[in-house]
Amino acid sequence: MLGPAITAGDYPPGSVLRTDELAQRFEVSRSVMREAVRVLESMHLVESRRRVGVIVRPAAAWNVYDPQVIRWRLAGADRPRQLRSLTVLRSAVEPVAAALAATHATAEQCAAITECAIGMVAHSRGHKLEGYLLHDVAFHRLILTASGNEMFARLGDVVEEVLAGRTHHEVMFDDPDPAAVTLHVQVAEAIREGDAARAEHLTREITEGALKELDILAP
Amino acid sequence: MLGPAITAGDYPPGSVLRTDELAQRFEVSRSVMREAVRVLESMHLVESRRRVGVIVRPAAAWNVYDPQVIRWRLAGADRPRQLRSLTVLRSAVEPVAAALAATHATAEQCAAITECAIGMVAHSRGHKLEGYLLHDVAFHRLILTASGNEMFARLGDVVEEVLAGRTHHEVMFDDPDPAAVTLHVQVAEAIREGDAARAEHLTREITEGALKELDILAP
DNA sequence: TCGCAAATAAATCTGACTTTTTCTTGGCGC
DNA sequence: GCGCCAAGAAAAAGTCAGATTTATTTGCGA
Structure with missing residues (x-):
């Protein structure tokens, strides 16, 4: 093509x-x-x-926000650069989205987010990477949607691409970092309790972890 | 159409x-x-x-990041909602972009950013709104570009739409808030000095001001 | 140097044909 | 008589190819 x-x-x-x-x-x-x-x-x-x-x-x-363009570029040669750009975007957006979700999320959304966090815990050991990924993606997508901001919500696909890329293409033999899993559970807690500042702070820790991971893989 | x-x-x-x-x-x-x-x-x-x-x-x-879609929606009925969404996006992205710019900007980019801040000061009094807008847009666009992240850089158009919308469509009889002008000058300083944390914090104050402004206009 | 004309490739229009999907209808069994 | 399944008809998108129009560049000549 x-x-x-x-x-x-x-x-x-x-x-x-x-x-x-x-x-x-x-x-x-x-x-x-x-x-x-x-x-x-x-x-x-x-x-x-x-x-x-x-x-x-x-x-x-180029309109680099077009999902199609993102997919083409992720499949191409400068995939690492692209992954970094997208992860930096995540690190800017997701903490703010989590803060908004803490104040805007409905009870159903809180339940769904918590459920995803539990699912992540359940798949965090024993090389169940696919199941873990599934819940991880759903978790972040739900928060972006629960923020109530349509611009944030539309970044769900981007997050999915980044997370899927990390699991499928980068080296990922081991189970996910237990500390990261805990952070997700705590974010779910914070959102449930309506603690925007804590949700934002914890999510920032998650995205900073993702950035550090990229630094280790492709310095 | x-x-x-x-x-x-x-x-x-x-x-x-x-x-x-x-x-x-x-x-x-x-x-x-x-x-x-x-x-x-x-x-x-x-x-x-x-x-x-x-x-x-x-x-x-809808692909709400498509510049064309953004323009269509800003011209339509739910313009206020759209402006709010975009301003929230700005509040997430621009502080992080400013922090990155503080560490990545070249000497030329620092000079250009400072020049814009000076231009904003020069047009901040005496109803020179058009000149002020021009420098304001260039200022934010330069920071987004200097961040070195292509995803951020492409949001320059969005920022332009939002700022232009504020000047042209919303009520804006008076000269811009002097405190906001000072913040821009200080952001330029921080970036020049490579002070990422300060650049991020100050930019966050700017975007929070923009959000508050929206609250006052359309609560 | 300016203006006009020719060449060129995109832009548009048109009509015919193909393909896919859905709706209808008829037949069969229960 | 009722319900279900399969075959066929219909409808609208998809594809194709040829003719025509339009705008822009280039180059020639005054």
Whole structure:
């Protein structure tokens, strides 16, 4: 596909492509290729200009919040850089989201969050990494949703990608750090009790741990 | 246009549209309408299904980080809600970005940030709101860029929309709050001196001020 | 140097054809 | 008579290819 190729940096910024040529290369009609180009254009990956062609835009212009772009880039070569960027974003957003969740979460949401934390504990020993991941993702997603902020809520997919990436692609033979598991349980507690400051502080510890983990893996 | 209509909530989730009908309504050919639908689909605003039509997706599915979607929603009816969401996002991201900028910014970037702060001071009195806005936007954009995190850098447009919205649409007869201007100058100082903690704290004060301002305008 | 004309590639339009999915209808067994 | 399943019809998206339009760049000539 073209999207992965562009996000991988196969075409330097300013490269010019022509739709008919692309249509031939991918063995589709021009209309199909046009639609694809229009989508890439809406992602700011390329820019279409009359009499010139389809121009590849510099990485700084890409809409890096587009889930599709995130997936393409995570599958590509600069995956480590991308993972770091996303983890830093997490470290900024999640503590604030947890603080908001502490004041906004409904009783049902509190119950669900606690349930996830319990699930994490239950899968924290004995190489049950998949089950652990499942509850971990649900835990963070619930908090982002419970914050009541739609911008935060939409980052659930990003968190999922980052956590899944850590489990599947990076080295992760051992069971998760018991201290991290405890932190999750305590965050659930804080949110339940409506203690925003504590929820924020504890979540910050979690995300800082994730950052440190990245430093160890890819210094 | 269709994008604004959907983001405005004119079509309840699940509404079914047909491309041929839309093409007629907007007086364009089917191919053009198809391309438009494909773009809306990439924004997760709609979902196209064979034998059914183009289905409007619920707001929770929309890619609210797409600059185009942000603009459409800011122009629509739930502008206040949107502004609040974005301001909360700012309050999470900008302090962390400022801390990173304090350790990552080059000498040139420090100079540019300081220059903007000076510009803000110069335009802070005498109803020079436009000039003030210009420097304010540049200031925050520079910090986001200097953080060295591409995800932060791409939020420059969001900050611009929020700040511009405050100046143009909300009531803003008076000159900006002198305390806020001073905070900006101090943030520039902190970044120059590499004092991450101070830059983060001061930026948090700025964004908290922005949130309080929203509370006063639309409680 | 300025303006006009030619060339070029995207943009648009159109009509025919294909594919997939859903709805309907008819037949069969209970 | 009622319910269920399968075959077929219908509907709308998806695909394709050819013709036409439009805008922009380039180069030629005044």
